[in-house]
Amino acid sequence: MLESIRKHSKFVMILLFLLIIPSFIFVGIDQSYFSGSSPTVARVDGQDITQNDWDNAHRYESDRLRAENPGIDSKLLDSPQARYATLERMVRDRVLQVAAQKMHLVTSDAALASTLQKIPAIASLRKPDGSLDAEGYRALLAAQGMTPEGYEAALRRDMSLGQVLGNVMNTALATPAVANAAMDAFLQRREIQVAQFLTKDFVSQVQVKDEDLKAFYQANLAKFQQSEQARVEYVVLDLKTVRDGIELNESDLQTYYKENASRLASGQEERRASHILVNAPKSMPTKEREAAKAKAQAIDEKVKANPASFTEVAKAESQDTGSAASGGDLGYFARGAMVPEFEQAAFGMQKGEISGVxxxxxxxxxxxxTDVKQPELPSFASVREKIVNDLKDQQAQRKFAEVAEVFANTVYEQAESLQPAVEKLGLKLQTVDGVTREPKAGAEGVLASEAFLEALFAADSIDNKRNTDAIDIGSNQMVSGRVVSYQPAKQLAFEDVAERVKTLYVEQQAAVLAREAGEAKLAEWKADASKAQGLLPAVVVxxxxxxxxxxxxxxxxxxAxxxxLPAWEGVSMGDAGYAIVKVNKIVPQDTRSEDFARQASLQYVQLISTAEGAAYYELLKKKFDVQFKVARP
Known part of the structure; x- marks a missing residue:
């Protein structure tokens, strides 16, 4: 039969074409056929944001925050709230992009250049003549994984997007009277007294009966469950592991030493120079400055004709009283010690050379x-360890992506065990008991990652005991794990949790008693303030x-x-109890300085500006039909 198909392959292809194409015409082609199976999580102006887009954006944002704040708690970054905040930022960016495009908002080259000049890190790269150190600029951006072209394109885009809301927010204004009235209300001070009815003070009044405890247990079964647990194996690939596996040969170290001699040297290059100064401050009239310049040019020609006479000419002609007596000698100096024009000339000369005016x-x-003093170059032996560390750090950064791909492929292709990854990459296999679907209090490292735990407790991982995919948990770390044994969640018997049931029940009832006592006193004191007893001393808040x-x-x-006055308010403090607040009076504001009033006015305008920007953004969301396909956590 196969031979028959081969002989009539053209006929078979035509038949398949006739059968398949109509099915696409009548049934249609699912968009996911082209874009993958990633579901849509939001839509802006008809453009989809997919789950993959969201995951990638949150991973990038988490990595950025970890790099900026190494001590940040990973659980905060992996929380549903943090993930949803990333989605909201993506939607906001998409809304502003669409608005900027439809409003034809662009950023001119002049505006871009002006903004770049205001960035301190870039401004510091300016040369004495005012031009930008292009190599330094490129190196600065390369250290952050960017090119000048990419960075400027992103900045231009951000500036264009900023015009969307900026054009509205910049119109906010307020008269001093309005600003003062608003800020006075916001900064108002009140003298109050408080009476607290704390839950802990009513615990002894709670009557405990077995039937009440059992009823409480039945009504709150979810609180008395043992969560699902698993015994888990996992391996972590991190930058340190990659770094430890790097072997360096001696020739690489020697080459690095020679190529980075100036950076490894201790101290800075110093230069010694003599000068002849013809005084001509900027405030000097133009004609006098021109005469001074002509004099300097004549001196320049004289000393260039006879360089050996420089010292004697400096003693006779230089108007720098500090150095003329010593033949113009300024001693040794490093970069930054002289005015920019002088420094640029001195560090661009050869020994013995005369500059010109x-x-x-x-x-x-x-x-x-007159002389150049190079910084002392340390011996190779004294800096060998530093060179090793520098080279390993550099190579580890470059090699991590390559090793990460090997790691990901290995745990996926040999999913029955983590041992192949351990042997191939020299990783450490770790085992832990009692792992739960949610990170435990005080959990650290990979066991604090919600993404990793979610993968571990996926159906395939639990049922088939297969390796999880390689999970990127940021900071150049990837992890893969597998469930060795699994214990599903189970309801704990009343007898096993009787003490905990009693504790929770007593706390709940004590909170009820505290609230009831507080509400009763509030009604009594409102009716007759003279009966108010137990109020704490007055404070101004x-x-x-x-x-x-x-x-x-x-x-x-x-x-309130x-x-x-006095005004009375009752306040629930949740599980902590109940409070009664007595407002005695409004305390007049202290006399404010003009500076305070000005700052308050600026703060008010900023608040109004922010509110108007937020309102305009909500209008844009409606205009561009923003749809969130996932619920806010």
Whole structure:
């Protein structure tokens, strides 16, 4: 039969074409056929943001935050709230991109150049003549994994997007009267007294009966479950592992030593120069400056005709009183010690050379370079360890991506065991018991990564005990694991958790008693303030000075209506209990300085500007039909 098909292959192809193509016409082609199976998580102006887009963006954002804050808790970055915040930023960027495109907002070359000049790291690369050190600029960006072209394109894009909301936000303004009224309300101070009815003080009043505990247990079964657990093996590939596997030969070390001699040297290059100065400050009239310059040019021609006379001419002609007596000798100096024009000339000369006329803020200089002192180069032996560390660090960064690909392929292709990855890459196999789907309190490293735990507790991992994919957990770390044994979640019997049931029940009932006692006192004191007993001493609170008050109490105190004083408010503090707040009076503001008033006005305008920008963004979301396909956590 196969031979028959081979003989009539053209006929078979035509038949298949006739059968397959109509199915596409009548059924249609699923978009995922082209874009993969990644589901859509949001849509802006008809353009989809997929799950893959979201995952990649969050991984990049997490890596950036880890690099900027090495001590940050990984659990914060992997939380559902953090992931959703990334999606919201992606949607915001997409909305602004669409708006900028449809409004034809662009950034000119002049605006881009002006912004670049205001960036301190780039401004510091300027040469004495005002031009940009192109090589330094390229090296600065390369250290951050960027090229000048890519960086400038991204900056140009961000500036264009900034115009979308900036054009609205920059119109915010407020009169001093309005700003003062708003800020006075925001910074208002109130004298209050508080009475607290704390849960812990009512614990002894709770009556505990067995039937009540069992009823509480039945009503809260979810609180008394043993979570699913697993015994897990895992391996971690990190930059240190890659670095430790790098072998260097002696010739590489010697080459690096020779090529980086100036960087390894201790201290800076120093130069010794003599000069002849003709005074001509910038404030000098033009004609006098021109005469001074002509004099300097004449001196320049004289000493160039007879370089050996430089010292004697400097003694006779130089107007620098500090150095003329010594023949213009300025001694040794490093970069940064002289005015830019002088430094640029001195460090661009050869020993014995005479510069020509150099203009600075002091006047006109003729410079002779008399000596060059190179920094001392340490011996190879003394810096060998540093060279080894530098080279390993550099090579590890370059090699990590290559090794990571091998790691990912190995754990995927030989998914029945992690041992092949251990043997191929020299990794350490680690085993841990009692791993749960959610990170445990105090968990560190890979066991604090929600992404890794989610992969471990996926159905395929649990049922088939296969390796997880290589999970990127940031900071040049990847992990793969497998479930060795699994114990599903189970309901704990009442007898096994009786003490915990009792503790939770007593706390709940004590909180109820505290609230009831507080509410009763509140009603009594509102009716007759003279009966108020147990109030703490009066304190003055404000939003910027809570004096240790719980947030619920502070909020109630500052939001209470003050038409009639004293004002009374009851406040639930959740499990902690209940509080009564008595607002005695509004405390007048201290006399404010003009500077404070100005700062308050600026702060108010900034708040108004932010609010208007947020409102305009919401309008743009409606205009461009923003749709979130996943719920906010």
């Amino acid at each position: 150099v203009e600075s803020e002091f006047g006109f200089h003729i410079i002779q370079l 404000a939003r910027d000075n809570p004096v240790g008050m719980p947030s619920q109490v502070l909020s109630a105190a500052l939001q 209506k003050t038409d009639a």
